[in-house]
Amino acid sequence: MRTLILGGARSGKSALAERLARESGQEVVYIATAQAHDAEMAVRIAHHRDRRPAHWQSVEEPLALADTLRAYAHPDRCVLVDCLTLWLSNLLGDADDKRLGRECEAFLEVLSVLPGELLFVSNEVGLGVVPMGELTRRFVDEAGRLHQAMAARCERVLFVAAGLPLPLKGNLA
Numbered sequence: 001m002r003t004l005i006l007g008g009a010r011s012g013k014s015a016l017a018e019r020l021a022r023e024s025g026q027e028v029v030y031i032a033t034a035q036a037h038d039a040e041m042a043v044r045i046a047h048h049r050d051r052r053p054a055h056w057q058s059v060e061e062p063l064a065l066a067d068t069l070r071a072y073a074h075p076d077r078c079v080l081v082d083c084l085t086l087w088l089s090n091l092l093g094d095a096d097d098k099r100l101g102r103e104c105e106a107f108l109e110v111l112s113v114l115p116g117e118l119l120f121v122s123n124e125v126g127l128g129v130v131p132m133g134e135l136t137r138r139f140v141d142e143a144g145r146l147h148q149a150m151a152a153r154c155e156r157v158l159f160v161a162a163g164l165p166l167p168l169k170g171n172l173a
Contacts (some may be wrong), residue, residue, distance in 0.1 A: 001117050001118070001122070001155050001156065002111065002114075002118045002153060002154040002155055002156070003017075003020065003045060003117075003118065003119050003120065003145065003154060003155070003156040003157070004120050004122065004150045004151055004156070004157045004158070005086075005120065005121050005122070005157075005158045005160060005165075006122055006123070006124040006147060006157070006158070006159050006160070006168075007123070007124060007159060007160035007161060008123065008124060008127070009123065009163065010025065011160045011161050011162065011163070012160045012161075012162070012163035012164070012165075013121050013122075013123075013158075013160040014048065014082055014083070014121055016142065016158065016160055016163075016165055017080050017119045018052065018058075018080065018119045019121060020081045020119055021056075021078045021117075022053070023159075024078040024117050025074055025076055026078040026116070026117060027057070027074075027076065027077045027078070028053075028056040028057070028077070028078045029056070029057045029058075029059060029072045029077060029078070029079045029080070030047070030052055030056050030057065030058045030059070030080050030082070031059045031060075031061055031065070031068055031069070031072070031079060031080065031082070031129055032045070032058060032059070032060045032061075033060075033061065033062050033065070033079045033081065033082070033084070033086045033087040034048075034060075034062070034082075034083075034086050035062045035086075035090060042076060053059055055155075056080070057072075059072060061086065062086075062090040063087070063090055063091060063094065063099070063103065064103070065081065065087055065103065065107050066103065066106035066107040066109070066110045067106075068152045069081075069107075069110055069111075069114055069118075070110055070114070071114050071128070072117050073077040073114040073115050073118065074115060075115040075116050076116065077116045077117070078116065078117040078118075078119065078120040079116060079117070079118050079119070081118070081119065081120045081121065083121040083122055083123060084120055084121065084122035084143075084150075085122050085123040085125065085139075086144060088100070088139065088142055088143055088146065089139065091103055091104075092135065092138065092139060092142070094166075097156070099141070100147070102143075104146060108149050108153065110151075111128065111150070111153050111170060115116070115121050119152065120154070121151060122143070122146075122147060122150075123143070123145050124143075124159065125139070125140050125144075126143065126144045127139050147152070151168070151169060154169070155168075155170050156169060156171070157169040157170065158171030158172065
């Protein structure tokens with residue numbers, strides 16, 4: 001089962017993904033894509049680490065998500081990726097301007113063949129004002145394209161607002 005969980009900042013999407021991972025009854029691998037480039041982000045990362053159960057395996061991978069998923073996905077395992085929009089940001093900032101396309105293509109290709117339960121958290125950033133600046137517009141466009149491609153490949157898509165999940169595709173349970 002592949003689940004995409006979308007929502008805005010502080011909507012409760014990560015908490016929902018963590019609850020679904022706990023309720024899976026399986027071994028959990030948590031793949032974190034965040035990088036602590038400043039003190040504020042370091043605090044956010046620490047908050048997420050502190051929330052996770054100690055027995056969950058944590059893997060920090062900011063760029064090579066497809067390879068990491070291949071390595072950790074297993075029929076008897078739940079893999080939680082938090083979050084795809086940070087992953088996109090990391091790739092947009094990479095010195096190799098072609099890496100974003102290669103990594104997204106590899107990710108979408110591997111998505112349909114991975115075993116086990118997969119939970120993907122991502123920020124829905126296309127609901128507001130069109131951002132000023134080429135890079136921010138590109139980010140919103142890339143995120144929107146990725147979300148559409150993922151929604152087509154996932155059996156379940158949930159949107160979270162104010163801590164309340166709304167099933168867009170499939171069932172909540």
